[in-house]
Amino acid sequence: MKDQTKTFVFDTDSAELVEKHIAKYPDGQKASAVMPLLDIAQRQCGGWLPREAMDHIAGLLDMAPIRVYEVVSFYEMYHDKPRGKHELRVCTTTPCWLRGSTEILMACEKELGCKVGETSEDGIFTLSEFECLGACVNAPIIWVDDDYYEDLDPENTRKLIQALRKGEKPEPGTTVQRHKSAPAGGLTTLTGSGG
Amino acid sequence: MAKLTIDGREIDVENGITVLQACEEAGVEIPRFCYHERLSIAGNCRMCLVEMEKAPKPIASCSMPVADGMVIRTNTEMVKKARNGVMEFLLINHPLDCPICDQGGECDLQDQAMAYGFDHSRFVENKRAVSDKYLGPLVETHMTRCIHCTRCIRFSTEVAGVEVLGATGRGENMEVGTYVEAAISSELSANIIDLCPVGALTSKPYAFEARPWELTKTESIDVMDAVGSNIRIDSRGREVMRILPMLNEEVNEEWISDKTRYACDGLARQRLDKPYVKKDGKLRPVSWNEALAAIAERMQDLDGDKLAAIAGDLCDAEAMTALKGLISSMGSTNVDCRQNGAKLQAGLRASYIFNTTIAGIERADACLIIGSNPRIEAPIINARLRKRASAGDFPVGVIGENVDLTYRFQHLGVGASTVKEISEGTHEFFDVLKSAERPMLILGQGALSRPDGEAILASARLIAEDTGMVLGEWNGFNVLHTAASRVAGLDLGLVPGDAGRDVAGILDGAASGEIEFVYLLGADEINMSKLANAFVVYQGHHGDAGAHAADVILPGAAYTEKDGTYVNTEGRVQRGRRATFPPGEAREDWTILRALSDVLGKTLPYDNIGELRAEMVQQAPALGQIDIVSPSSWGDFGVLGEMAEAPFKSPVANFYMTDPISRVSETMAACTEVFVQDGERTGTDG
Numbered sequence: 001m002k003d004q005t006k007t008f009v010f011d012t013d014s015a016e017l018v019e020k021h022i023a024k025y026p027d028g029q030k031a032s033a034v035m036p037l038l039d040i041a042q043r044q045c046g047g048w049l050p051r052e053a054m055d056h057i058a059g060l061l062d063m064a065p066i067r068v069y070e071v072v073s074f075y076e077m078y079h080d081k082p083r084g085k086h087e088l089r090v091c092t093t094t095p096c097w098l099r100g101s102t103e104i105l106m107a108c109e110k111e112l113g114c115k116v117g118e119t120s121e122d123g124i125f126t127l128s129e130f131e132c133l134g135a136c137v138n139a140p141i142i143w144v145d146d147d148y149y150e151d152l153d154p155e156n157t158r159k160l161i162q163a164l165r166k167g168e169k170p171e172p173g174t175t176v177q178r179h180k181s182a183p184a185g186g187l188t189t190l191t192g193s194g195g
Numbered sequence: 196m197a198k199l200t201i202d203g204r205e206i207d208v209e210n211g212i213t214v215l216q217a218c219e220e221a222g223v224e225i226p227r228f229c230y231h232e233r234l235s236i237a238g239n240c241r242m243c244l245v246e247m248e249k250a251p252k253p254i255a256s257c258s259m260p261v262a263d264g265m266v267i268r269t270n271t272e273m274v275k276k277a278r279n280g281v282m283e284f285l286l287i288n289h290p291l292d293c294p295i296c297d298q299g300g301e302c303d304l305q306d307q308a309m310a311y312g313f314d315h316s317r318f319v320e321n322k323r324a325v326s327d328k329y330l331g332p333l334v335e336t337h338m339t340r341c342i343h344c345t346r347c348i349r350f351s352t353e354v355a356g357v358e359v360l361g362a363t364g365r366g367e368n369m370e371v372g373t374y375v376e377a378a379i380s381s382e383l384s385a386n387i388i389d390l391c392p393v394g395a396l397t398s399k400p401y402a403f404e405a406r407p408w409e410l411t412k413t414e415s416i417d418v419m420d421a422v423g424s425n426i427r428i429d430s431r432g433r434e435v436m437r438i439l440p441m442l443n444e445e446v447n448e449e450w451i452s453d454k455t456r457y458a459c460d461g462l463a464r465q466r467l468d469k470p471y472v473k474k475d476g477k478l479r480p481v482s483w484n485e486a487l488a489a490i491a492e493r494m495q496d497l498d499g500d501k502l503a504a505i506a507g508d509l510c511d512a513e514a515m516t517a518l519k520g521l522i523s524s525m526g527s528t529n530v531d532c533r534q535n536g537a538k539l540q541a542g543l544r545a546s547y548i549f550n551t552t553i554a555g556i557e558r559a560d561a562c563l564i565i566g567s568n569p570r571i572e573a574p575i576i577n578a579r580l581r582k583r584a585s586a587g588d589f590p591v592g593v594i595g596e597n598v599d600l601t602y603r604f605q606h607l608g609v610g611a612s613t614v615k616e617i618s619e620g621t622h623e624f625f626d627v628l629k630s631a632e633r634p635m636l637i638l639g640q641g642a643l644s645r646p647d648g649e650a651i652l653a654s655a656r657l658i659a660e661d662t663g664m665v666l667g668e669w670n671g672f673n674v675l676h677t678a679a680s681r682v683a684g685l686d687l688g689l690v691p692g693d694a695g696r697d698v699a700g701i702l703d704g705a706a707s708g709e710i711e712f713v714y715l716l717g718a719d720e721i722n723m724s725k726l727a728n729a730f731v732v733y734q735g736h737h738g739d740a741g742a743h744a745a746d747v748i749l750p751g752a753a754y755t756e757k758d759g760t761y762v763n764t765e766g767r768v769q770r771g772r773r774a775t776f777p778p779g780e781a782r783e784d785w786t787i788l789r790a791l792s793d794v795l796g797k798t799l800p801y802d803n804i805g806e807l808r809a810e811m812v813q814q815a816p817a818l819g820q821i822d823i824v825s826p827s828s829w830g831d832f833g834v835l836g837e838m839a840e841a842p843f844k845s846p847v848a849n850f851y852m853t854d855p856i857s858r859v860s861e862t863m864a865a866c867t868e869v870f871v872q873d874g875e876r877t878g879t880d881g
Contacts, residue, residue, distance in 0.1 A: 051375065064358030069374035073363035 331378025356601025423763025468779025499526025511759025532684025538648030567639020653833025
């Protein structure tokens with residue numbers, strides 16, 4: 001391939017994980033490890049999978065490269081083009097929508113200066129819309145990289161983005177006074193001392 | 196056996212087949228797009244829905260195995276409605292561009308829409324559009340027409356063994372393609388055009404050339420290699436428009452190589468359409484009578500040992516019979532059909548044919564390939580080897596070039612020393628062959644056309660005998676030819692007689708002046724510079740090397756322009772049929788030789804092709820058995836001796852250009868540029 005100047009290899013940390021995943025599968029069935037390996041490679045490459053990484057994995061697992069490309073293009077969470085440093089995935093399914101996800105999305109677009117599906121100009125954020133993230137009790141939610149930020153409103157969404165932009169990592173989970181998904185105003189039952 | 200009731204009729208079928216196959220056995224046609232007998236089952240088009248008793252909804256018959264007591268209905272309202280629904284979905288995104296689609300008139304979707312389609316669309320949204328892909332110089336793509344049957348993906352993965360096609364994306368965004376732009380580098384790639392049930396993959400060289408109903412279809416035999424693939428020649432007027440495969444389970448199944456399919460545009464270029472005679476150092480067009488007289492003048496008074504004839508690689512058996520008759524009537528034994536100098540002798544048929552037969556490969560359980568690259572010498576045979584290898588338990592050893600054959604093999608060595616080790620039983624692969632029940636070996640022209648070819652032939656015979664390859668009805672000794680005419684030539688004994696000269700001897704004789712007259716019947720693959728001093732007659736159809744060296748040119752017919760008998764590498768006798776007439780004043784080859792014999796006063800004893808064939812069969816009884824391969828008796832052949840160290844090299848350097856027709860084909864030139872030259876350039880041009 002003429003344009004293939006770069007090469008890809010797993011770094012030391014990744015290589016250890018890769019071996020662990022490949023070892024899970026019997027001989028001749030190595031291809032089963034393709035999905036975890038792609039995830040490891042994507043993390044190593046900064047959120048996306050260059051061709052060289054996919055080809056490297058194909059070689060490692062005795063697969064035709066096209067079979068790896070198929071997997072990558074099939075799943076939403078693998079990317080074959082560069083992305084922002086942080087993935088902002090805003091849930092817009094019904095419960096979040098009822099709790100104001102439209103405003104959250106607008107706040108994101110305004111703060112980032114880009115539309116859904118785009119990467120902000122500074123290259124730090126890629127904004128996308130997602131279907132139900134399954135944490136409706138804490139709606140509305142944004143899924144950032146590996147963490148959920150919950151119970152958002154436009155104001156703390158802005159704060160979240162600003163913090164991330166500064167390189168901080170706010171505490172994941174709920175952004176209001178609330179214990180995980182327990183009632184917002186404190187417990188209403190089982191409040192007694194028992195007995 | 197399973198007993199099924201299909202549309203009220205009971206039928207007994209084998210276990211393990213599918214409902215669709217059972218319906219076919221019962222004579223019920225099931226519409227389908229993704230299902231194909233020779234590919235794995237995908238079950239994704241849903242067109243083959245049928246009703247099964249006790250099933251709550253229609254079932255996809257292509258992927259439902261038969262079971263005893265099944266009751267299947269294919270003609271109910273439910274089935275009709277289900278298929279109508281599937282068709283409506285397929286047509287949602289299919290463009291309505293049949294008038295500008297090359298598949299029009301031979302399109303499965305078009306045909307089945309006649310039966311199951313609706314007269315208008317209820318879909319008011321935008322249809323999806325897909326960007327076209329580049330798949331090389333042979334396959335044109337219109338991916339918007341694709342209905343995602345995945346036949347092309349399965350073919351390239353399973354049959355061709357070149358895993359480059361895939362389906363990327365999903366749902367509405369699914370696209371069939373290569374992801375990374377790449378030509379499909381398989382010698383069988385164009386078969387995906389036939390497999391495509393719609394106009395998504397069409398033929399690039401044939402784009403917008405003709406409609407299927409304008410074409411005259413002639414069933415014939417291919418001569419681009421020694422496989423003898425069964426083909427259908429589609430012609431319009433004088434022109435061969437395209438070549439398609441014909442089904443023959445014993446030979447090519449339903450595939451043909453890209454050269455077989457696409458070299459046909461060479462039939463219209465650089466043709467010899469008039470007789471020429473060299474006068475004052477220049478070839479000038481003359482009449483047939485003048486040309487024949489000019490030959491007779493030089494030939495008449497020559498002693499037989501000063502005459503020689505060489506038959507080329509594309510000749511039909513009839514022309515070779517006439518050539519042999521003519522040259523021996525002149526008292527000469529200097530005749531040869533082995534342009535490449537292969538050390539094969541006529542006489543014992545088992546010593547020069549592919550005894551196992553092509554279909555027999557599937558019964559073999561170990562294989563040794565000596566001095567051959569079947570992938571480029573005979574792609575169809577390589578596909579069979581791959582089919583056998585994919586079924587498992589098929590150790591393959593290769594002595595020769597270490598190239599990608601599309602299946603796993605063990606590379607044992609590069610030259611004769613490994614052959615020697617195996618023949619002496621000291622190599623580990625000897626035991627692999629020995630322990631196999633039906634081992635086979637393939638001996639290629641790369642090993643036979645060397646000076647030590649006879650010794651290699653003898654060693655191969657020893658290997659065959661010592662490892663039990665020749666046992667009862669099984670014969671695992673195979674010679675893989677590359678020339679379509681070769682086996683017929685050997686059957687007819689077109690080899691030098693007593694004190695006669697072979698090709699090398701003729702060339703040396705011509706250079707030294709001992710041979711004064713050389714008759715080339717379509718022979719272009721020899722060193723023409725040695726013929727400078729001799730009087731050369733070239734009879735053939737293309738202005739290739741032979742014509743350039745000739746003093747007299749007699750325009751003959753190409754394989755699509757004559758009725759001819761060809762014998763493939765298995766020794767299978769097949770008849771080619773004339774699809775078009777030869778151009779200009781060109782004639783069928785045997786008639787030219789017959790006319791010349793008349794002028795020489797040695798009239799050959801036949802006036803029509805029937806009489807000629809009777810004579811031919813009398814000389815070589817094997818040629819009388821059309822399309823039957825009968826086992827040949829075994830015997831002693833080859834001469835043991837010293838073998839040189841030089842590595843084996845396939846005689847085919849460029850798969851796409853091996854003969855006068857493919858050398859002038861524009862399509863083959865384009866393929867050479869993309870597949871052969873690009874391949875050579877990789878790694879050196881950054």
